[in-house]
Amino acid sequence: MSDYQNPRSPESSHREVGHREQHGTLETFPDPGLPEHKSRMADRDPQAAKRGERQVALLFGISVIGTIASMVVYFALPPDGTTSGVRLSTLSLGLGIAFALLGIGFGAVHWAKVLMSDHEKVDERHPVASDAETRAVAVQELEAGVKDSGIARRGVLKGAVISALALFPLTIAVPLVSSVGGDWNVSKFKHTLWRSGTRLAIDPSGRPIRAADVTIGSVVHVIPDVSEEERQSHEWITEKSKAVVLLVRLDPRDIVSTQAPQGEDWAYDGIVAYSKICTHVGCPVALYEQQTHHLLCPCHQSTFDVADSCKVVFGPAKRPLPQLPITVDDEGYLVAQSDFHEPVGPSFWERLK
């Protein structure tokens, strides 16, 4: 046992703590107790106390200056409508308020640390459970309440209160659960607005595209050509998010392959159209590198080779981007031959059913 006696916890040094088995023998060591109290500079040296006081005063002073500065800024630099004016106004106002608040906070903490009393106190824990008498009284009160309500005798009331409590959660649960399964129609994932003969139009202006207008190396972000009312409708944003297409014109000699089956032609004179929705998790794939014909997804760097059926050449995507079969109509506008031949976007359970 150690001779060290801590004045604040006299019995702690007699207690044996930290039993630990080491190499088969029990090793014990005494409770070291609380560390010795060290007095602060400010307690020993009046000069240091004076210095501490000045520091605290300085911190509160900074707060005062911050407040005054923010008031001055508020009236002198109102946001004038320009970007730089708004930035200057909010930034200087914010800095003023920041110094005003930080000055108070740091000043208060510094005051407490340096100048206020530093007596260390120990709060002993008390047991969590109440004493036996209190518990007995509580049980008695509860029993008296049950007896008073007569719930054991009055069967109807018992049933009524249980029914009421059991049924109430339905008012929350039913709307929640029913909206989860509001739409189980997964077939809409398999179809888009593209139909045979739908013209390809430029996003966002909606101008239809002539094949002759697309020069080699061009990229056009494409939406189906629908009426203006349809584009203002509620469903348009959902439909657009499935139907968006990236149109690219390559030198026909550069095209290695397309997804068209034997005997069909899904491209038109080097113009190919692929779904813009990544087959990984559905980001819009649109970073097209003209020289390598690579198409990158900005989210997870999946890379597709536009010249070679949009096969995945890098990244987490597993399937090529679906190709939209295109051709031209009598007036020279690009049109779809049909809808996509597979669901666009990421996988889902019923995809192949």
Place this chain on the structure above:
Amino acid sequence: MKALAARRHHRFAPVVLLLLALLVTGGVYAALAPTPANAETASTEDIETGQKLFQANCATCHGPNAEGTESAPSLVGVGAASVDFQVSTGRMPMQMDGPQALQKPRQFDEEQTAQLAAYVASLGVGPTIPTDEQVDASQGDIANGAALFRTNCAMCHNAVGAGGALSEGKFAPPLWDVSERNIYQAMLTGPQSMPVFNDATVTPEEKRDIIAYLVEQRDGSAGGLSLGSLGPVSEGLWAWIVGMGLLIGAAVWIGAKSS
């Protein structure tokens, strides 16, 4: 001079020398910096001078008649806009082989660039250098420009034109310092990895709207420090390293005993 010589070993001497050197370099650059080119009127003489410049500086890679070689594309039909973009931004002549030609101080002055452009334009019909009116941001519709930029450009160049990475060391450069004329030419000609946005897919008016949107971005963000406008990467770095670091530091300070 004697006083100077005596102080040459002073510990601030390197700093002073460095500042002087920077000042001189900056001054000389400012004096010699070229003003934007405009190749409107090309005479036969210009074309001939352009041809000589071409043969001396570009023919090694692009071939003696700009017909292209193994290492560089043909320039027949690329037009004056393409030459003006590549040469006035210093991307061409290329300094060295790499993932992409980098922007650097231009090697030809305004007149020489115009002569080169006139020569290449004489080889075949191609996009011409836009007029001042075509690139006048004050005539553009900023809101429409923003919509067009989000659809066609933002995936590579970032939503506010901060630029971004492509594959294998290539990148889409930031657009804040690019001149209006160069933005127009880049859309029109599709330099390097960038696709072409010709006048049918993005009309000249729409190009001007996009320029107006980009010019508006030069003022920066109204929200203070934009952290490069790079989104979650730089913002997360600041929140986790700087923000959390400061909070932990404050907590340690509050908990530490006064000495």
